[in-house]
Structure formats: C-alpha cells, structure tokens
Amino acid sequence: MKKIETLAIIGCGPRGLSSLESLLKHLSKSNFIPNIKLFDSYPFFGAGRVWRTDQVETNWINISDKALKSLQGREPVKFENFTIPGFPSFIEWFEIHKFKFPKNTFYFIPRKVMGEYLMERFNSVKKILQEQNKIELFELEVSNVVFQDGALLIETPDNEKENADECLITIGHQPTFPSDQIKKWHKLSKTYGLQLELTPYDIKLDKRIDKNRVIAIRGFGLATLDLFRLFGLNDESKFKENKNDCFLRYKHDQISKNTIIPFSLDGLPPVPKPYNIKVDSLFDPEKELTEMFEIKIKNGLKANELFPQYLVETFISTLIPVLNRNPNCFLTADFSNQKIKDISSAWLKDSCFKHDCILDTDLEVTSYMKKTVLMAHHKTGISLDYAIGQLWRHLQPSMYKLFSYCGLDDTIMEEIINIDERLKRYSYGPPVDSIKQVIALSDEGVINFDLVKDPEVNASEDGWILKNNESMKKADIMINAVLDSPVLKEINSDIILNLLNNNVLKAVTSSLGVETFEDGQIKTNTYRQNSQIYMLGRNCKGSVLGVDAILECFGKRVEDWAKNCASRVNKSNL
Structure with a gap:
C-alpha cells in the first residue's frame, strides 16, 4: 500500500472545514498527520463563496436560530505534542459575539454572520497546524486532478502544479452551461447593448445598477x-x-x-416558515412519530417495498396523527383520515391537484402570499399543503440520513429527489418577514x-x-437569479469537465450528480482500488439526498469519509 503522506482538500467552505476537523479527530488516535494542502479560489477559507463575509447584509440565511442549535462546536483534539483547541457551537459563539437570541420567536441572521463564525472556526485550526508545518493554503482555482506515477497531480489554469497522494473534492456551486433562454438573452444584450447580469450574488451587483431603474x-x-x-x-x-x-x-x-x-x-x-416555536409545534412530529417514520422506512428498504410510493404512504401515516393532535387548526378539521390520505396522496403526486383544503395556486400572487403569512402566524386555518410542507421539513434530516447510499435503483432515487425538490418551496422556505417585505414592496x-x-x-x-x-x-x-441544480452533464467548470473527459467521473443518472461510494470515493469505470479521488457535497446529488443544507456539511457523510481516510493514512504509514 502506497504511503499517504500528502492529502489535498479542494474546496474549503463549510464542508471542507468539517472534513478537516473530522479527519484530525480520527487521526489523533495514532498521532500522525499527513501534510494537508487546502485549495479554494476565494479567500474565505472555512466559509467559502456562499458564506463570504464581504457580502451585503440583505442576504439572509433561511434556517432559524433554533434549527442552528444542531451546528455543534468542536471538542479539543489532542495529539502527543500539541492540541487543536475546542470551538463553541454556533449559538454559543453568536451569543458571545452578538446578542442573545429571542426565546420564543425564530431569528434569521445575515449570511455573512455565518461566514464570520465559519472562518473564525477554521482559523483556530489553521493556526495550530501552521505552527506544526502540517498545512498549506492555496488561494487558487483547481482545473484538474490527474494520476501520475501512483500519485495525484493537482493543476490550476495557470499551470501551477501540486502533488498529493489522495484528494477530497468538496467544491460547492459550479458554473453550468447556459440554457437556450440564457443564450438567446446573451445575443439580445449584445445586439441592443442591454445590461444582463447572470450572478445574483455578485458583491458588486448593486454598484452596477443605478436608482430609478426597472x-x-x-x-x-x-x-x-x-x-x-x-x-x-x-x-x-x-x-x-x-x-x-x-x-x-x-x-x-x-x-x-x-x-x-x-x-x-x-x-x-416561496412559502414562509412558521413565525415562532408555538406555531411550528403544530407540525412537529416529535420523537415518537419521527422514530416510527424512520423504522418504517428502514423496514421498507429491507423488504424492497415499492418506492417512492411507500415513502409517500409512510409520510402520510405520520401526517395524519400530527393533524389529529390539533384538528381545529387545519382546513381538514372535518375530514376523515381516509379523505386526508387521498387528498395528500393526490397532491404529492401532482402539485397541480386542486382542493378547497389546498391553497389555490391560481390566486393573485400577493393574495397567495398574504394567506401564507397568516398561516405562518396561525391567524387563519392552515391549508393541507402548508402542513405537508412543514412536516416534510421536520422529517428531512431523517430522510437525508435514510436515503443516502440506501441501495435503491438510481431511477427510483431520482423520483424521491424530485419529490423533495418540489417540496422545497415549503421546506426550504424563507423567514416569514421576507414574505411580509415582498408584500409591502408590492403594495407600494x-x-x-x-x-x-x-x-x-x-x-x-x-x-x-x-x-x-x-x-x-x-x-x-x-x-x-435561478441557481441551477448540480446535474453533472450540465456543469461547466474546468475541474468537473476534465475529470469527466478523463473518465474519472460518472453520473448517478442523466439528471443527477456524481456517483460515489458511501465513504465518498468516486465510482469510476475501473476498479475501486484504483481511485484516490473522493468527493462530498452538492455535486454528489443522487448518491446522497440532502446536499444544500448547512447542517449536512457537518453530518454523517463527512464523518464516514474522515473515519475511512484516517484508517487509510494510518495503515499506509505503519
């Protein structure tokens, strides 16, 4: 077995940070650390582009302070001659540096604040590793990773090269090939000299647009x-x-x-999340129902039940007792369980399905949004679609865990992902204040x-x-302002295109991302042991479910990679 003396991590946003931390935790048991090379094209190591600290205050996170309690801190990691210090959880850090979160309402921070936390957390690791001469940072875009003499050669567009024995790719959002519509707009903008902006989070965007413009x-x-x-x-x-x-x-x-x-x-x-804990509790399946849901899905996977229909049925079997706890809060108050089941099943299969208990999508937009705001405050009867979307949000962590590397046929996984994507209008919805602002801006x-x-x-x-x-x-x-999904065949970045051209990557299906093993190792058309390249994150959509949530960056997928990587490093250096 070739020694792993140098490890590269390409992409150092939250998932890259989490990977580094988890790896160090597992390596501490043997007291050996390989040389670690970190690459990112932006100077925000730990935060990455999405959470960069120089973005405008008007970019809001869409996960509440209460949900961010799951973003735990880091325990101290002790090696023989030094210690990586512990670091507080996000909530602890925020309340030390900013202010105490309100107890009963949900609070949503600007994205840049999360970036501050992530960068500070990263720097606390970097400082110690630099003192030990175990880490190098490269503020460079990586354009290719090639096999050379049993090792890896990491290349940049400027033809700079770095060696590594193993590589983890944790890059996030990648550019995509322009759609036919965007191609048409490019031509129109050039023909008539019109302003076309293709990057909604460009930090200089507001400087290029004057006041009193349409x-x-x-x-x-x-x-x-x-x-x-x-x-x-x-x-x-x-x-x-x-x-x-x-x-x-x-x-x-x-x-x-x-x-x-x-x-x-x-x-x-988008449909807003509930205003506060009290309203959100109407949709919370709590521990007992969540565990029952997980057991049913696990058993269904073992028994080769027909998915995704079995998922829909299991979800509805969780929905009904949630609705029955407080029946008068919902527009389904007078419905039998069977009627709720039939309507829910029909709507989950077809979002165009109409019923009086489902919010009418033909409503004028501001009227539609006002109804969702009233539901988010529980100042009106709650529609069935709103209830489904919020319960789905509560069960998403369970589904992300259960359906990643679950052994289902790729086309079935694609169907499950499509259901999850469709419900993200609800489950990934904004804070209710965002929708109130939109209504107020529309009124004026x-x-x-x-x-x-x-x-x-x-x-x-x-x-x-x-x-x-x-x-x-x-x-x-x-x-x-459309952010494209991570469909492998549509990604237009040098590193992905070069790895594809070299037959290093293959897609789960034509509509999904990179196929990987459970420990993140890329599946190629050659034997597994020939690959020293691993990948985690949103570009592996299909191999895993749930690739965009910040909490997933610190989850099981990273832990699986780190544990196995540490084992390989230790075995190779015996």
Missing part, C-alpha cells in the same frame, strides 16, 4: 428575495410594523425608487407581479420587453 429578475426563489431587499431598500427607506395586523408597511423616498419585475416558470413564491409599487408567470421575453433598443396576454413591461436590466 429591473427584471428571472426566478422567484430565495436569491430573488435577497435581491428584492438589495434593490428595494436604501438609506431613505425602511419597513414598519402595522399596529392592527401582522403585516409590514414600506416607507420610502419616492425620488429614488426602483421597480422590480420578477418572473418564473410557475410564478409561485416597487415590485410588479403582472408578468410573474412565464412571460415572453424579448428586447429592443429601448430595453428588455416582457409580455403576456394581459400586460407588457419594459426593463432596463435583466438579472438571472
């Missing part, structure tokens, strides 16, 4: 909500609470007001929803032209 935004997800705040707010504007209801008012300077025109394929907004004419559902987009010398059968608007700027 801005069209493609997409209606969390990135778009961040853009609403970025372009809807200025030094002369603010949101104020209404005295008589749970909504907000937008106070602004009429002279410097942008107009924003969002649109998406279905025109549907800052946001215009006339063309929200799949308009025709064209252009002229006067600007971008959006129209449907009822309306037509012109925009000065077009922003793409």
